Amino acid sequence: MYFLSINIWLIIEKVILIFCIVGLSFFIAMYTTYAERKVAAFLQDRIGPNRAGIFGIFQPLADGGKLFFKEEVIPLASSKFLFVLGPALAMVTALLTSSVIPWGPTYVNGSTVIPLQVADVDMGILLIFSIVSIGVYGIMIGGWASNNKFSLISAIRAASQMVSYELPMGMALIALLFLTGSLKMSEIVSNQIQHGWHVLYQPLGFIIFFVCALAECNRTPFDLPEAENELNFGYHQEYSSMKLGFTYLLNTSICLSAVPLWLRCTGVVMIFRSSMKQTGDLHHGCCR
Amino acid sequence: MNIIQILFWFLSVIALFSALMMITSKNPVHSVLWLILTFFAISGHYILLNAQFLAIVNIIVYAGAIMVLFLFVIMLMNLNSETEPQKNRWLKMAGAVSGGCLLLVLVAALKDSELLKQQAQVNEGYIGLIKNLGKNYSALM
Numbered sequence: 001m002y003f004l005s006i007n008i009w010l011i012i013e014k015v016i017l018i019f020c021i022v023g024l025s026f027f028i029a030m031y032t033t034y035a036e037r038k039v040a041a042f043l044q045d046r047i048g049p050n051r052a053g054i055f056g057i058f059q060p061l062a063d064g065g066k067l068f069f070k071e072e073v074i075p076l077a078s079s080k081f082l083f084v085l086g087p088a089l090a091m092v093t094a095l096l097t098s099s100v101i102p103w104g105p106t107y108v109n110g111s112t113v114i115p116l117q118v119a120d121v122d123m124g125i126l127l128i129f130s131i132v133s134i135g136v137y138g139i140m141i142g143g144w145a146s147n148n149k150f151s152l153i154s155a156i157r158a159a160s161q162m163v164s165y166e167l168p169m170g171m172a173l174i175a176l177l178f179l180t181g182s183l184k185m186s187e188i189v190s191n192q193i194q195h196g197w198h199v200l201y202q203p204l205g206f207i208i209f210f211v212c213a214l215a216e217c218n219r220t221p222f223d224l225p226e227a228e229n230e231l232n233f234g235y236h237q238e239y240s241s242m243k244l245g246f247t248y249l250l251n252t253s254i255c256l257s258a259v260p261l262w263l264r265c266t267g268v269v270m271i272f273r274s275s276m277k278q279t280g281d282l283h284h285g286c287c288r
Numbered sequence: 289m290n291i292i293q294i295l296f297w298f299l300s301v302i303a304l305f306s307a308l309m310m311i312t313s314k315n316p317v318h319s320v321l322w323l324i325l326t327f328f329a330i331s332g333h334y335i336l337l338n339a340q341f342l343a344i345v346n347i348i349v350y351a352g353a354i355m356v357l358f359l360f361v362i363m364l365m366n367l368n369s370e371t372e373p374q375k376n377r378w379l380k381m382a383g384a385v386s387g388g389c390l391l392l393v394l395v396a397a398l399k400d401s402e403l404l405k406q407q408a409q410v411n412e413g414y415i416g417l418i419k420n421l422g423k424n425y426s427a428l429m
Contacts, residue, residue, distance in 0.1 A: 004291040082317075122417055126344040133352025137324070140356070144317065144363045156360060163356055183418055 086142025303329035339416030
């Protein structure tokens with residue numbers, strides 16, 4: 001069967017793969033948050049989430065459901081289309097990177113060969129970089145459209161931080177490209193299968209990359225955009241309901257790409273998403 | 289119509305429409321956002337010509353870096369349609385006429401050129417891939 005000279009089974013296969021990887025990303029995002037909250041609670045001699053399900057394992061689902069059902073407030077003086085576009089862009093860019101990430105070996109069963117990767121493009125790493133640089137717009141548009149000076153200042157802080165930390169991150173990745181000689185994600189992974197993890201060869205590069213990834217996600221040592229003393233709550237101040245939840249997923253994309261670049265990931269589906277916002281934030285967000 | 293033609297017309301319509309909207313919208317922030325959409329459409333055209341490196345670099349450099357700086361400046365200046373000085377109507381018309389004249393000259397100059405008889409290599413040239421761009425030029429020849 002052909003549709004516009006494209007095999008329709010290929011389309012179906014890719015759609016299924018996309019659903020799998022998106023579902024997986026959400027699942028991992030949910031449970032890394034849960035793990036983070038639980039570990040932070042243990043460190044601070046608290047119990048942590050323990051009401052929904054045994055050990056509170058349904059807590060992320062409950063939080064998500066609650067966010068979906070909350071009232072959505074759109075400020076009167078905001079530009080409404082851009083106000084909605086901001087978190088939507090953030091969500092799109094957070095999920096787009098998963099398209100080039102290989103998450104398993106090629107599945108071969110008789111004559112059917114299914115690579116467990118949505119698209120294996122030649123420009124793998126550069127594509128991830130372009131998506132990350134587009135992720136800035138989600139923050140900037142959202143912060144500006146809120147028509148709130150705290151949101152604007154915070155959005156500009158976040159965006160300038162993200163733009164500036166992209167450079168050292170690119171430099172760190174060049175060390176990795178010297179090792180593999182290819183920008184293709186599948187070749188980077190297969191190179192690691194042959195020679196061992198890239199972390200072992202380029203520890204300094206990995207540390208630089210890790211620090212920059214923290215800065216890109218505006219996480220704890222780099223959380224200037226959400227300085228609560230000066231800026232109240234950051235660029236998502238005016239957001240409520242699930243749009244707030246989407247701003248939390250903002251720019252998880254870079255962390256998503258970290259594992260196949262630096263660590264080997266074949267056989268099992270790897271754990272790659274590790275970048276939800278810090279726990280205190282999520283508590284704050286869920287109380288609104 | 290095969291898929292490449294459909295994509296070509298789709299991207300062309302997006303590119304032209306967003307470029308027009310970039311010029312005509314009153315709010316400078318909207319202008320910048322339309323311009324970013326134009327860059328994306330142009331990158332789509334590059335991908336249709338299999339110039340992947342150019343497409344990605346266009347997004348990283350123009351849409352990802354330069355337009356962010358534009359947005360910074362415009363957002364901090366707090367421009368909007370009320371404070372923006374409105375141009376004289378005659379000035380706009382003169383601009384349209386002179387732009388049309390430029391288009392006429394370009395069409396007249398290029399309509400008999402050799403380039404028009406060649407068809408763009410859609411989805412088959414491999415010179416724009418990074419593997420070929422990385423080789424030195426003499427090895428390529």
